[in-house]
Amino acid sequence: MEKKPNPNVRMWQGNVACAxxxxxxxxxxxxxxxxxxxxxxxxxxxxxxPVVGGHFIQMEDEIAAMGAVIGGSLGGAKTMTATSGPGxxxxxxxxxxxxxxxxxxxxxxxxxxxxxxxxxxxxxxxDVMQARWGTHGDHPIIVLSPSSVRETYxxxxxxxxxxxxxxxxxxxxxxxxxxxLTEKIEIPDPSTIEIIDRKKPIDTPENYLPYKMDDSDIPxxxxxxxGYRYHVTGLAHDETGFPTNDPEKIRAQMLRLNRKIQRFxxxxxxxxxxxxxxxxxxxxxxxSTARSVKRAVINAREKGVKAGLLRLKTIWPFxxxxxxxxxxxxxxxxxxxxxxxxxxxxxxxxxxxxxxxVRVNKIDGEPITPIEIYEAIIS
Amino acid sequence: MxxxxxxxxxxxxxxxxDGCGHGIILKSILxxxxxxxxxxxxxxxxxxxxxSSRTPGYVDFNTLHxxxxxxxxxxxxxxxxxxxxHIIIVSGDGDATAIGGNHFIHAARRNTDLTVIxxxxxxxxxxGGQASPTTPIGKKASTAPYGNxxxxxxxxxxxxxxxxxxxxxxxxxxxxxxxxxxxxxxLKRGFSVVEIMTPCPTSYGRRxxxxxxxxxxxxxxxxxxxxxxxxKMSEEELQGKIITGVFVDKEQNNYLQRYKEVIxxxxxxxx
Numbered sequence: 001m002e003k004k005p006n007p008n009v010r011m012w013q014g015n016v017a018c019a020x021x022x023x024x025x026x027x028x029x030x031x032x033x034x035x036x037x038x039x040x041x042x043x044x045x046x047x048x049x050p051v052v053g054g055h056f057i058q059m060e061d062e063i064a065a066m067g068a069v070i071g072g073s074l075g076g077a078k079t080m081t082a083t084s085g086p087g088x089x090x091x092x093x094x095x096x097x098x099x100x101x102x103x104x105x106x107x108x109x110x111x112x113x114x115x116x117x118x119x120x121x122x123x124x125x126x127d128v129m130q131a132r133w134g135t136h137g138d139h140p141i142i143v144l145s146p147s148s149v150r151e152t153y154x155x156x157x158x159x160x161x162x163x164x165x166x167x168x169x170x171x172x173x174x175x176x177x178x179x180x181l182t183e184k185i186e187i188p189d190p191s192t193i194e195i196i197d198r199k200k201p202i203d204t205p206e207n208y209l210p211y212k213m214d215d216s217d218i219p220x221x222x223x224x225x226x227g228y229r230y231h232v233t234g235l236a237h238d239e240t241g242f243p244t245n246d247p248e249k250i251r252a253q254m255l256r257l258n259r260k261i262q263r264f265x266x267x268x269x270x271x272x273x274x275x276x277x278x279x280x281x282x283x284x285x286x287x288s289t290a291r292s293v294k295r296a297v298i299n300a301r302e303k304g305v306k307a308g309l310l311r312l313k314t315i316w317p318f319x320x321x322x323x324x325x326x327x328x329x330x331x332x333x334x335x336x337x338x339x340x341x342x343x344x345x346x347x348x349x350x351x352x353x354x355x356x357x358v359r360v361n362k363i364d365g366e367p368i369t370p371i372e373i374y375e376a377i378i379s
Numbered sequence: 380m381x382x383x384x385x386x387x388x389x390x391x392x393x394x395x396x397d398g399c400g401h402g403i404i405l406k407s408i409l410x411x412x413x414x415x416x417x418x419x420x421x422x423x424x425x426x427x428x429x430x431s432s433r434t435p436g437y438v439d440f441n442t443l444h445x446x447x448x449x450x451x452x453x454x455x456x457x458x459x460x461x462x463x464x465h466i467i468i469v470s471g472d473g474d475a476t477a478i479g480g481n482h483f484i485h486a487a488r489r490n491t492d493l494t495v496i497x498x499x500x501x502x503x504x505x506x507g508g509q510a511s512p513t514t515p516i517g518k519k520a521s522t523a524p525y526g527n528x529x530x531x532x533x534x535x536x537x538x539x540x541x542x543x544x545x546x547x548x549x550x551x552x553x554x555x556x557x558x559x560x561x562x563x564x565x566l567k568r569g570f571s572v573v574e575i576m577t578p579c580p581t582s583y584g585r586r587x588x589x590x591x592x593x594x595x596x597x598x599x600x601x602x603x604x605x606x607x608x609x610x611k612m613s614e615e616e617l618q619g620k621i622i623t624g625v626f627v628d629k630e631q632n633n634y635l636q637r638y639k640e641v642i643x644x645x646x647x648x649x650x
Contacts, residue, residue, distance in 0.1 A: 232444065
């Protein structure tokens, strides 16, 4: 008997999985600007959105795309933009607005080599710190990092869920390798995908406080044009949303804004461990590089070196507790990343420099190979 | 009419200085809204940064005070998601045509169904009187202490060239005209721009010895020329004059109407 093809199996590129994951998550508005290596996300959505009831718009620049995404979200849609290095730099001011005004939205950064124009068609993982601190001021942010095409799909869905749940911008930090990698994947049945929507106000419009201080720390969000006439500003504001210079009110709101991350970090942080139970060497990585690490760990085990992998699916808030739970018994830590040590620095901080941290870095656009990581493990 | 019905009275006093024309523009906007009978829930006012951009804080609509220059970009997303909202963007000369110039011309090109009211006072007032893209050559500003070397934009002509469906210019002296133009702009199903000349005695008038707010408004009265009359005047005669009137009033499909065609075509191909 002939085998029936599985209708959920796809040969997809990471960027396609991102676009399709967004649709599955309920995203119906995308504003973007062409930039390599993220453009396929825009192209797929330009093709798909008109058919599924969504709206694609190519804006005049990266800044406008980020602005439109915030405006669309205030109207009640789940919204996304996608970009890479230079475009991510340009979006930063409006990302700060989304953090300050607590407007859910998803920003995809398919990382390429930098700084400046850098390496448009080659991979890097050097926007780790920019994703955390790119916009000015103390602000909350969530950053997720996929290591495969299927995970790009899943984490795109998760990015929307976290954005809606915590009322904040969420960054999907992909990279050129994952974005352009084509893999056979099986997509989940839509009915099995968990979808989270923003909390709607239960108060009457007269009593609605868009930045209400209550036990939840996450105020309910009304859509524009649905009877709740409120004010949204990037200025420091009080519970009503109107600007204030009152230090007490500013402090209360700013602490709540940043507390959202601290308080719910266990819900946000996700990691994957591989061969970590009896390990002597802990290798920490994320994104495309984690694929090379997995191979290096297997090779090291074959040679009798007990290596294990901790893969960061969430980068910010930083998985410090997860590292702390693993590092005590190990002899050394290896951090492999396509930058000059942005995660390694955090790892040293999280482990109080109690173990030697060996850095495997590459910044020439080439992926880090399993051999390079293997050598660091066994040395 | 009852202006207070539309105002957030508890947010008064406003931040605008004595002699500033911005309040006159706000009253024009509210009069037109009242005349058209628009519901407050159905209106969104969006702004960027600057004195004019503080307007949304004082009006009882859905109000959005965005980043500097970006009001049109935010409003574009909002309009797409909530097409039935009447979206009014209020912006200054610097906000709309310097830092936000790209969004301004592209919204005009796209013919998005938005109205932009530009409060043109030739200066960055809120930050203390720096030269703006409309400061005339030779006029003084805090960043042009010896006189401004840069040529100014003609905002209405810029909007016209970029493809706006409706463009008009008035002054705060010509309140009747201002009301009429705002009404026409609000009713236009496309990108509409009303540029209104407004005095900034504090940051512009004082430095350029143009007197107080009243003096500056009287200057507008004396030096405004209707667009029909201006067409018969030489360039020399028009030096220092404010050309008022309707520059563009045309019917063309707006952005969302054209995107509807995209949807129809996509569905046809993919069925």
